[in-house]
Amino acid sequence: MVVACHKHDLQAARAFGMRTAxxxxxxxxxxxxxxxxxxxPWIDLYAEDFLALPHALGA
Structure with a gap:
């Protein structure tokens, strides 16, 4: 999974079959x-901030 704040980075990761956050x-x-x-809709996971990321990942 690639975690980023730039959608173009996530689009590139998705093109290689990676999940995105x-x-x-x-x-x-x-x-x-x-x-x-x-x-x-094409982004797998959306977290409001980096503190919310673990919760969004199910941790």
Whole structure:
């Protein structure tokens, strides 16, 4: 599984048959940026932040 905050990284991983997990980082590019952090149906797992990731994985 690849865990990333960039959808293009997850698309590449999915193309190689890997599962995907998205963790948004809305402030990665500063307060004025508006990155795409919406869930996508093709992403296997969506966690609100890295603290929520273990729970989303079932840990």
């Amino acid at each position: 998205f963790v948004p980082r809305p402030l990665e590019f500063g307060r004025g940026a508006n990155p795409d952090i919406a869930p996508e």
